[in-house]
Amino acid sequence: MNVLLIDDDIELSELLTEYLSSHEFNITACHRGDTGLEQALAQNYDVVLLDVMLPGLDGFEVLKQLRQSKLTPVIMLTAKGEDFDRIFGLELGADDYLAKPFNHRELLARVKAITRRIENIQQMHSNAIIEENGIRLTPHTREAFAAEQKIELTGTEFEILFLLLNNQGEIVSKETISEQVLGRKLAAFDRSIDMHVSNIRKKIAEHIEQEKIKTVRGAGYILLGN
Numbered sequence: 001m002n003v004l005l006i007d008d009d010i011e012l013s014e015l016l017t018e019y020l021s022s023h024e025f026n027i028t029a030c031h032r033g034d035t036g037l038e039q040a041l042a043q044n045y046d047v048v049l050l051d052v053m054l055p056g057l058d059g060f061e062v063l064k065q066l067r068q069s070k071l072t073p074v075i076m077l078t079a080k081g082e083d084f085d086r087i088f089g090l091e092l093g094a095d096d097y098l099a100k101p102f103n104h105r106e107l108l109a110r111v112k113a114i115t116r117r118i119e120n121i122q123q124m125h126s127n128a129i130i131e132e133n134g135i136r137l138t139p140h141t142r143e144a145f146a147a148e149q150k151i152e153l154t155g156t157e158f159e160i161l162f163l164l165l166n167n168q169g170e171i172v173s174k175e176t177i178s179e180q181v182l183g184r185k186l187a188a189f190d191r192s193i194d195m196h197v198s199n200i201r202k203k204i205a206e207h208i209e210q211e212k213i214k215t216v217r218g219a220g221y222i223l224l225g226n
Contacts, residue, residue, distance in 0.1 A: 001115050002044070005029045006036030006062065007051040007077065016049075019104050025111070033057030040066050046118075047111050050094075051077045052085050060092060067093040071142075073114045073155045077102075083191075090195035095156040096182060097192070113183025118155055132168045133225055134208050137161065146207040156181060157200050160193075164213065164223040173220035197221055 003020060007013050008031045017027040028045075030036035034056035040048055048066070052059040063074055076089040076097040086097045096110055130137045136145040139162065144153045153161065159181045164172055174193045178186035186193070197213060204212050214222050 001046040001111075002026045002028070003047050003049060003111065004036070004040055004043075004045040005049045006033065006040075006054065006059070007031065007049070008054050009051070016104065016107070020108065020111070023108060031055075033059065033062045037062045037065055040072065041069065045072055046115050048072050048074045049077060049107075049111075050074050052079065052082075052089070060088060063089065063092045063094060067154075071152065071154055073118070075107075075110055075114070087191060087195060090192055091199065093154050093199070095154055109183070114155065117159055117181065117183065130162070130165050132165050132223070133212070135161070135165060135204065135212065135223075137165060146204045149207040151203040151207070153200065153203065157196055157203075160196050161200050164221060168223045169225055171216050171220050171222045176220070 001024075003025050005013055005016060005027055007029070010031060013029045013031065017029055020027050028039060028043075030039050033054035036050070036054070037057060040062070050059045050062060054062070059076060063076070066072065066074070073095045074093070076086070076094045078085040078089065078097050078099050082099075086099075089097055095114060098107055098110060128139055130139070134147050137143070137158070142155065142158050144151050144158060144161065160177055163177060163180060175186045177193050178184060178190070182192070201213055212224055214224055216222055
Protein backbone atom coordinates (compact mmCIF):
# COMPACT_ATOMS: atom_id res chain seq x y z
CA MET A 1 0.00 0.00 0.00
CA ASN A 2 1.27 3.45 -0.92
CA VAL A 3 0.81 6.23 1.63
CA LEU A 4 1.50 9.95 1.15
CA LEU A 5 2.39 11.80 4.35
CA ILE A 6 2.13 15.61 4.19
CA ASP A 7 3.45 17.10 7.44
CA ASP A 8 5.99 19.83 8.15
CA ASP A 9 7.19 18.16 11.35
CA ILE A 10 10.28 16.46 9.91
CA GLU A 11 11.10 14.49 13.05
CA LEU A 12 7.56 13.12 13.31
CA SER A 13 7.54 12.33 9.59
CA GLU A 14 10.74 10.32 9.94
CA LEU A 15 9.33 8.37 12.89
CA LEU A 16 6.04 7.66 11.09
CA THR A 17 7.87 6.66 7.92
CA GLU A 18 10.01 4.19 9.83
CA TYR A 19 7.05 2.81 11.77
CA LEU A 20 4.65 2.43 8.84
CA SER A 21 7.38 1.04 6.60
CA SER A 22 7.96 -1.71 9.16
CA HIS A 23 4.31 -2.69 8.55
CA GLU A 24 4.82 -2.98 4.79
CA PHE A 25 3.53 0.44 3.75
CA ASN A 26 5.43 2.45 1.15
CA ILE A 27 5.70 6.01 2.47
CA THR A 28 6.31 9.21 0.52
CA ALA A 29 6.79 12.27 2.74
CA CYS A 30 6.31 15.93 1.81
CA HIS A 31 6.77 18.83 4.20
CA ARG A 32 4.88 21.60 2.40
CA GLY A 33 1.25 21.83 1.37
CA ASP A 34 1.91 22.93 -2.21
CA THR A 35 4.45 20.19 -2.95
CA GLY A 36 2.27 17.66 -1.15
CA LEU A 37 -0.69 18.58 -3.35
CA GLU A 38 1.43 18.25 -6.48
CA GLN A 39 2.54 14.79 -5.35
CA ALA A 40 -1.02 13.71 -4.48
CA LEU A 41 -2.25 14.79 -7.91
CA ALA A 42 0.67 13.31 -9.84
CA GLN A 43 0.63 9.83 -8.28
CA ASN A 44 -2.01 7.36 -7.12
CA TYR A 45 -1.92 6.72 -3.38
CA ASP A 46 -4.04 4.42 -1.26
CA VAL A 47 -4.17 6.89 1.64
CA VAL A 48 -3.06 10.48 2.27
CA LEU A 49 -2.11 11.56 5.81
CA LEU A 50 -2.60 15.31 5.83
CA ASP A 51 -1.60 17.77 8.55
CA VAL A 52 -3.68 20.92 8.93
CA MET A 53 -0.91 23.45 9.64
CA LEU A 54 1.43 23.50 6.66
CA PRO A 55 3.65 26.04 4.84
CA GLY A 56 2.79 26.82 1.23
CA LEU A 57 -0.84 25.72 1.45
CA ASP A 58 -2.64 24.71 4.61
CA GLY A 59 -4.17 21.27 4.88
CA PHE A 60 -7.70 22.49 4.19
CA GLU A 61 -6.70 24.10 0.91
CA VAL A 62 -4.75 20.97 -0.08
CA LEU A 63 -7.83 18.83 0.61
CA LYS A 64 -10.16 21.24 -1.19
CA GLN A 65 -8.03 21.24 -4.34
CA LEU A 66 -7.39 17.49 -4.18
CA ARG A 67 -11.14 16.78 -4.03
CA GLN A 68 -11.68 18.65 -7.28
CA SER A 69 -10.13 15.76 -9.17
CA LYS A 70 -9.36 12.84 -6.82
CA LEU A 71 -11.18 10.83 -4.17
CA THR A 72 -8.07 9.38 -2.55
CA PRO A 73 -8.86 8.53 1.11
CA VAL A 74 -7.57 11.28 3.41
CA ILE A 75 -6.94 11.16 7.15
CA MET A 76 -6.56 14.66 8.59
CA LEU A 77 -4.04 15.17 11.38
CA THR A 78 -5.48 17.89 13.60
CA ALA A 79 -4.47 19.71 16.77
CA LYS A 80 -5.86 18.17 19.94
CA GLY A 81 -9.15 19.76 20.96
CA GLU A 82 -9.60 21.68 17.70
CA ASP A 83 -13.16 20.57 16.92
CA PHE A 84 -13.49 23.17 14.16
CA ASP A 85 -10.55 21.65 12.28
CA ARG A 86 -12.09 18.19 12.44
CA ILE A 87 -15.56 19.29 11.36
CA PHE A 88 -14.27 21.56 8.58
CA GLY A 89 -12.00 18.80 7.29
CA LEU A 90 -14.91 16.36 7.14
CA GLU A 91 -17.06 18.94 5.35
CA LEU A 92 -14.34 19.30 2.72
CA GLY A 93 -14.27 15.54 2.17
CA ALA A 94 -11.79 14.04 4.63
CA ASP A 95 -12.46 10.37 5.37
CA ASP A 96 -11.28 10.43 8.97
CA TYR A 97 -9.24 12.49 11.41
CA LEU A 98 -6.77 11.90 14.20
CA ALA A 99 -5.78 14.45 16.85
CA LYS A 100 -2.13 15.13 17.66
CA PRO A 101 -0.37 13.85 19.64
CA PHE A 102 -1.54 10.36 18.69
CA ASN A 103 -0.39 6.83 19.33
CA HIS A 104 1.37 5.35 16.30
CA ARG A 105 -0.65 2.16 16.68
CA GLU A 106 -3.87 4.16 16.47
CA LEU A 107 -2.73 5.75 13.23
CA LEU A 108 -1.77 2.34 11.86
CA ALA A 109 -5.21 1.02 12.79
CA ARG A 110 -6.92 3.93 10.97
CA VAL A 111 -4.82 3.43 7.83
CA LYS A 112 -5.44 -0.32 7.83
CA ALA A 113 -9.17 0.19 8.36
CA ILE A 114 -9.42 2.41 5.28
CA THR A 115 -7.38 0.14 3.01
CA ARG A 116 -9.11 -3.01 4.29
CA ARG A 117 -12.66 -1.77 3.74
CA ILE A 118 -11.86 -0.61 0.20
CA GLU A 119 -10.46 -4.04 -0.65
CA ASN A 120 -13.39 -5.86 0.99
CA ILE A 121 -16.12 -3.88 -0.70
CA GLN A 122 -14.53 -4.42 -4.11
CA GLN A 123 -13.88 -8.15 -3.63
CA MET A 124 -17.14 -9.12 -1.94
CA HIS A 125 -19.39 -7.23 -4.32
CA SER A 126 -17.33 -7.14 -7.49
CA ASN A 127 -20.25 -7.74 -9.87
CA ALA A 128 -23.09 -6.30 -7.82
CA ILE A 129 -25.15 -3.25 -8.67
CA ILE A 130 -27.36 -2.02 -5.87
CA GLU A 131 -30.31 0.20 -6.71
CA GLU A 132 -33.05 1.52 -4.47
CA ASN A 133 -35.45 4.41 -4.96
CA GLY A 134 -33.42 6.44 -7.42
CA ILE A 135 -30.01 5.69 -5.92
CA ARG A 136 -27.61 3.28 -7.62
CA LEU A 137 -24.21 2.07 -6.44
CA THR A 138 -21.62 0.01 -8.30
CA PRO A 139 -19.24 -1.24 -5.59
CA HIS A 140 -16.53 -2.55 -7.91
CA THR A 141 -15.93 0.87 -9.43
CA ARG A 142 -17.27 2.78 -6.42
CA GLU A 143 -19.56 4.83 -8.65
CA ALA A 144 -22.73 6.36 -7.24
CA PHE A 145 -25.76 7.79 -9.02
CA ALA A 146 -28.81 9.77 -7.89
CA ALA A 147 -31.64 10.00 -10.40
CA GLU A 148 -29.20 8.69 -13.04
CA GLN A 149 -26.80 11.56 -12.34
CA LYS A 150 -23.33 10.65 -11.09
CA ILE A 151 -22.41 11.94 -7.65
CA GLU A 152 -18.85 12.07 -6.37
CA LEU A 153 -18.59 10.37 -2.99
CA THR A 154 -15.47 9.86 -0.93
CA GLY A 155 -14.68 6.28 0.02
CA THR A 156 -16.18 6.73 3.49
CA GLU A 157 -19.32 8.37 2.13
CA PHE A 158 -19.73 5.59 -0.42
CA GLU A 159 -19.45 2.88 2.22
CA ILE A 160 -21.93 4.58 4.55
CA LEU A 161 -24.46 4.90 1.73
CA PHE A 162 -23.74 1.30 0.72
CA LEU A 163 -24.51 0.16 4.28
CA LEU A 164 -27.73 2.20 4.43
CA LEU A 165 -28.80 0.93 1.00
CA ASN A 166 -28.24 -2.68 2.04
CA ASN A 167 -30.45 -2.03 5.07
CA GLN A 168 -33.06 0.09 3.29
CA GLY A 169 -36.06 0.75 5.52
CA GLU A 170 -34.21 -0.25 8.68
CA ILE A 171 -32.48 1.92 11.27
CA VAL A 172 -28.70 1.69 11.17
CA SER A 173 -27.08 2.95 14.37
CA LYS A 174 -24.11 5.28 14.50
CA GLU A 175 -22.28 2.58 16.43
CA THR A 176 -22.79 0.13 13.56
CA ILE A 177 -21.64 2.66 10.97
CA SER A 178 -18.55 3.54 12.99
CA GLU A 179 -17.55 -0.09 13.53
CA GLN A 180 -18.34 -1.38 10.02
CA VAL A 181 -17.17 1.64 8.00
CA LEU A 182 -14.57 3.47 10.11
CA GLY A 183 -13.31 0.29 11.74
CA ARG A 184 -13.50 1.63 15.30
CA LYS A 185 -15.94 2.01 18.16
CA LEU A 186 -17.94 5.22 18.28
CA ALA A 187 -16.37 7.68 20.69
CA ALA A 188 -18.37 10.08 22.84
CA PHE A 189 -19.04 13.43 21.11
CA ASP A 190 -17.66 12.09 17.81
CA ARG A 191 -19.48 13.97 15.06
CA SER A 192 -17.73 12.36 12.12
CA ILE A 193 -20.67 10.11 11.20
CA ASP A 194 -23.06 13.08 11.29
CA MET A 195 -20.80 15.06 8.97
CA HIS A 196 -20.38 12.21 6.49
CA VAL A 197 -24.16 11.67 6.35
CA SER A 198 -24.69 15.42 5.92
CA ASN A 199 -22.30 15.40 2.95
CA ILE A 200 -24.15 12.45 1.39
CA ARG A 201 -27.50 14.19 1.83
CA LYS A 202 -26.26 17.35 0.13
CA LYS A 203 -24.91 15.44 -2.86
CA ILE A 204 -28.12 13.42 -3.31
CA ALA A 205 -30.28 16.55 -2.87
CA GLU A 206 -28.62 18.14 -5.90
CA HIS A 207 -30.56 15.64 -8.04
CA ILE A 208 -33.40 14.30 -5.87
CA GLU A 209 -35.57 16.69 -3.86
CA GLN A 210 -37.26 14.02 -1.75
CA GLU A 211 -35.57 13.28 1.57
CA LYS A 212 -33.69 10.01 1.33
CA ILE A 213 -31.83 9.66 4.63
CA LYS A 214 -33.74 10.33 7.83
CA THR A 215 -32.13 10.89 11.21
CA VAL A 216 -33.81 8.91 13.98
CA ARG A 217 -32.84 10.81 17.11
CA GLY A 218 -30.96 8.65 19.59
CA ALA A 219 -31.05 5.65 17.24
CA GLY A 220 -29.24 6.31 13.96
CA TYR A 221 -30.18 6.73 10.31
CA ILE A 222 -32.64 5.12 7.93
CA LEU A 223 -32.72 5.12 4.14
CA LEU A 224 -36.32 5.84 3.20
CA GLY A 225 -38.29 4.01 0.54
CA ASN A 226 -40.79 5.46 -1.89
